[in-house]
Amino acid sequence: MATVRFSGVNKAYGTTSVVSDLDLELPDGSFTVLVGPSGCGKSTSLRMLAGLETVTSGTITIGDRDVTHLQPRDRDIAMVFQNYALYPHLTVAENIAFPLRATKTPRREALARAATIAESLGLAKLLARKPKDLSGGQQQRVAIGRAIIREPSVFLFDEPLSNLDAKLRVETRTELLQIQRRLGITSVYVTHDQEEAMTLSDRMIVMRDGRIAQQGTPQEVYSRPADTFVATFVGSPKMNLLEGVLSAGNFTLSNGFALPVDADGAQGPVTLGVRPDDLLPTAAAADSAARVALIEHLGPRAIVTLDVGGTELTSVVETARLTGITEGTAVDLAVRAGACHLFDTVTGRRVAG
Missing domain, CATH: 3.40.50.300 (P-loop containing nucleotide triphosphate hydrolases)
Known part of the structure; x- marks a missing residue:
């Protein structure tokens, strides 16, 4: 050795x-x-x-x-x-x-x-x-x-x-x-x-x-x-990366969609990273900008592809959490507490989270 x-x-x-x-x-x-x-x-x-x-x-x-x-x-x-x-x-x-x-x-x-x-x-x-x-x-x-x-x-x-x-x-x-x-x-x-x-x-x-x-x-x-x-x-499905602005506990995409996040007080333009396991969809009112585009069932879990105003996101959820959620369903999105990854939009380097 x-x-x-x-x-x-x-x-x-x-x-x-x-x-x-x-x-x-x-x-x-x-x-x-x-x-x-x-x-x-x-x-x-x-x-x-x-x-x-x-x-x-x-x-x-x-x-x-x-x-x-x-x-x-x-x-x-x-x-x-x-x-x-x-x-x-x-x-x-x-x-x-x-x-x-x-x-x-x-x-x-x-x-x-x-x-x-x-x-x-x-x-x-x-x-x-x-x-x-x-x-x-x-x-x-x-x-x-x-x-x-x-x-x-x-x-x-x-x-x-x-x-x-x-x-x-x-x-x-x-x-x-x-x-x-x-x-x-x-x-x-x-x-x-x-x-x-x-x-x-x-x-x-x-x-x-x-x-x-x-x-x-x-x-x-x-x-x-x-x-x-x-x-x-590293990670499959790969991490969701979104460019936008952090302000007052919300991350706002360029298309205007606001995602509530726990970002420890960070502010300003940033790239937000969210693992699919940490992106949580729930059934919502029909006017929500986020909709289910595709559901791939994998036994106890499912891969859910989401269309958020033209931006594609991936969520991995337990099948039991899909109650009321089918392809075409409008959903609200949340990020699991403490699961945000923040990167510099220009360099791509990690800045927090």
Whole structure:
């Protein structure tokens, strides 16, 4: 196990900057997720840590070793890829044992160790199968087993679950987290899926345009987004953002619609952020400017799309609260107490709430 540090790391291809001034410390034994949209620099950062991309400037250390210019094989890391990268001609046991065989470990010893790891991954009955005879989830567990057998200082995961269907992704995610907790090995995981990032990470790094937009625990990032980008990227459905003016406990949109809010005395032009779970519709008189445009039922909850004088808002409510509310219904809107997020309209940076 080891602490990982990026110190002033930059990566550029010619004049195109991909990662800029990356300063990051990943504590020993932590599970850190790099998340962001395509092209934000998260995969490049992981590949620089792995030694698969050269660093333009800056340093990367693992424990007390500067690994910036070391070959991947000399960094004491193990990487799990999106496409599993299993050897099709080898059995499950042989695939898991391969890293030990590559270091001249006797075959019997390597296969015995592989069998022990396979047992912990629920693969004990599949040791003689070839990759083509496995499901996607089973192949991914074999790839994880192959990484575990090396007992590296750091695990690296490059969107390893993206090829799985939704149900299997959730199951494998749980297994992966349990494995990491049991082994306590420092892990760095890259994904574009913010839900995956929220559920897996001890520490969540949101990236944008090659820089860190925000870092913290998943709850910190979710409850106090640093700017409007993070606010809308983290959370599903995404946060409602509205431009308007705060005055005397009301937030007034440009179309004149007034929304009562608890904004701790803030005044003036501002961008108001409200999570869909915190926007509360109730049936109202027919002259209300807010109307229900669409209701999507999700069992105990529903996603309600609202039209507020041409502005679209999203609310997530318990189905039991939909009494008297149907598509086309006029509604009043309220914001849950203490649930306002305020951002500077020009810079997008958080100012309060």
